[in-house]
Amino acid sequence: MDFTSLLISSISILAIIIMVNILISRKNRVDMAYATVDAMLKKRYDLIPNLLTVAQKYMGHEKLVLSTLTSLRTRHACMLNDGMSMAEDKEILQAMKGIMAVAESYPALRASENFLHLQGSLNEVEEQISAARRAYNAAVTDYNNAIEMLPLSLMAWIMNYRRKPIFEITEDERRPVVLL
Amino acid sequence: MKTVSDFQAFYSNEIRETMRSLERYRKGALFCLLKTGILLAFMCVALGIYFRVRTVPGAWNFPVVILALIIWAVYCDRHRKTFTHRFKALVIPEMIRFIHPGLFYLPDSYTGIDEFKGSGLFRSPDSYTGKDHVFGCMDRTNISFSIVDAQYRTEETHTDNDGNTRTEERWHIIFRGIFFSADFNKWFTGYTCVLPDRTKKIFGYTIGSFFQSMSRSRGQLIKLEDPEFNGHFVVYGSDQVTARYILTPGLMKRLVDLRQKIGCRISLSFSGTRVYIAIPTRYDIFEPRFFRKINDPKVVFTYFYYLHLITGIVEDLNLNTRIWNK
Numbered sequence: 001m002d003f004t005s006l007l008i009s010s011i012s013i014l015a016i017i018i019m020v021n022i023l024i025s026r027k028n029r030v031d032m033a034y035a036t037v038d039a040m041l042k043k044r045y046d047l048i049p050n051l052l053t054v055a056q057k058y059m060g061h062e063k064l065v066l067s068t069l070t071s072l073r074t075r076h077a078c079m080l081n082d083g084m085s086m087a088e089d090k091e092i093l094q095a096m097k098g099i100m101a102v103a104e105s106y107p108a109l110r111a112s113e114n115f116l117h118l119q120g121s122l123n124e125v126e127e128q129i130s131a132a133r134r135a136y137n138a139a140v141t142d143y144n145n146a147i148e149m150l151p152l153s154l155m156a157w158i159m160n161y162r163r164k165p166i167f168e169i170t171e172d173e174r175r176p177v178v179l180l
Numbered sequence: 181m182k183t184v185s186d187f188q189a190f191y192s193n194e195i196r197e198t199m200r201s202l203e204r205y206r207k208g209a210l211f212c213l214l215k216t217g218i219l220l221a222f223m224c225v226a227l228g229i230y231f232r233v234r235t236v237p238g239a240w241n242f243p244v245v246i247l248a249l250i251i252w253a254v255y256c257d258r259h260r261k262t263f264t265h266r267f268k269a270l271v272i273p274e275m276i277r278f279i280h281p282g283l284f285y286l287p288d289s290y291t292g293i294d295e296f297k298g299s300g301l302f303r304s305p306d307s308y309t310g311k312d313h314v315f316g317c318m319d320r321t322n323i324s325f326s327i328v329d330a331q332y333r334t335e336e337t338h339t340d341n342d343g344n345t346r347t348e349e350r351w352h353i354i355f356r357g358i359f360f361s362a363d364f365n366k367w368f369t370g371y372t373c374v375l376p377d378r379t380k381k382i383f384g385y386t387i388g389s390f391f392q393s394m395s396r397s398r399g400q401l402i403k404l405e406d407p408e409f410n411g412h413f414v415v416y417g418s419d420q421v422t423a424r425y426i427l428t429p430g431l432m433k434r435l436v437d438l439r440q441k442i443g444c445r446i447s448l449s450f451s452g453t454r455v456y457i458a459i460p461t462r463y464d465i466f467e468p469r470f471f472r473k474i475n476d477p478k479v480v481f482t483y484f485y486y487l488h489l490i491t492g493i494v495e496d497l498n499l500n501t502r503i504w505n506k
Contacts (some may be wrong), residue, residue, distance in 0.1 A: 127366070
């Protein structure tokens with residue numbers, strides 16, 4: 001084998017290795033970003049017992065609101081390890097927001113330090129979830145760009161890498177919020 | 181935030197008399213300088229005539245004139261410094277108190293070097309000085325800013341034809357301008373920096389982003405969603421999620437507006453739950469002009485404008501909103 005052929009072969013092999021590594025790195029980044037979103041959702045989920053404890057102390061007779069959240073927590077406890085779906089996450093978030101909305105009618109609860117701290121924690125977690133989703137979307141965009149652009153798209157086709165969806169909201173959530 | 185009419189009322193009620201007395205002092209000092217200049221000129225002429233009569237070589241006139249100029253310049257500088265000192269003692273504290281009662285001013289103090297280095301925006305300086313330190317608490321946000329002059333030194337060794345080596349010391353500017361720091365309204369870990377974008381402007385978005393991603397000295401390149409923000413800034417950080425937690429779409433928009441309002445390339449960093457902003461400027465915002473009228477509301481308004489611009493960063497970035505656990 002002459003020198004030119006050896007050089008071309010070496011460069012080709014190196015290029016293939018680099019392309020494979022880039023694709024694997026992008027895929028792993030997507031998986032890591034998704035795991036971060038899950039971790040943030042778990043963090044929000046862990047706020048529920050504290051929220052229930054504080055809320056029950058002041059609004060014990062709001063049975064409907066409190067029981068909704070309690071039953072959701074019980075129902076989804078076993079699903080947490082398998083990863084929560086968007087619908088399940090939305091259900092829990094709605095129930096938590098429901099309690100926060102009802103809590104506005106309880107001045108003693110609103111002034112309570114525990115409740116204020118919880119409100120701050122919830123805001124923090126929501127922002128962190130939003131940040132994690134944005135990071136996930138950025139990782140997915142990088143990955144999708146890599147598998148759809150030449151020359152990486154050829155290698156992605158060989159490795160059977162497919163396009164991943166980004167986080168999207170439903171049509172309901174796109175509509176403007178009406179404040180009553 | 182204070183408005184123009186608030187300032188006009190403040191000027192009329194609080195500092196008009198102070199500005200008048202400063203203007204009287206300034207005019208008196210200028211008149212003194214004029215008299216001294218005329219006297220020195222007269223002495224130079226008299227000495228020149230004396231040298232001519234005594235047939236002293238004419239070359240002696242030059243050192244005499246130079247000496248007279250030096251004496252006049254030193255005298256002028258002394259008056260200017262006294263005037264500046266009075267202005268900073270009488271006017272600036274009042275203006276800062278007017279902008280917000282929680283702020284304080286020290287003309288000879290400046291942001292500590294630890295804070296400057298802790299921002300991570302610049303290399304460690306060999307020379308670090310400053311002045312005009314404003315600090316305090318604006319409602320819920322603790323702030324501090326001052327003029328800062330940071331430089332680093334290099335040594336160059338030159339060898340001449342005779343084999344003698346000579347070491348030349350050179351000073352290079354790291355940063356000169358206003359260094360602002362404030363308590364950020366969220367808890368966070370890690371480090372995020374927002375730098376003015378140059379590479380994308382020169383090489384275009386794709387190639388520019390590629391070059392920016394190669395740089396690892398400041399952490400990972402963080403690609404954000406706001407195209408207008410990306411046109412002005414490049415972001416690096418230690419963590420993708422933390423950077424996005426700090427740089428929400430709302431904050432990105434505010435940073436673009438702030439950059440346009442200030443009118444120069446600002447750099448920011450978020451570290452140790454504080455935000456640091458470096459605003460390069462050659463204009464000394466607290467120095468009064470000795471050779472121009474001072475008791476003109478329009479002139480005084482310039483100082484108020486710049487002070488208001490800097491302290492307004494707290495409201496521009498919404499730092500007083502504390503709905504998270506901080």
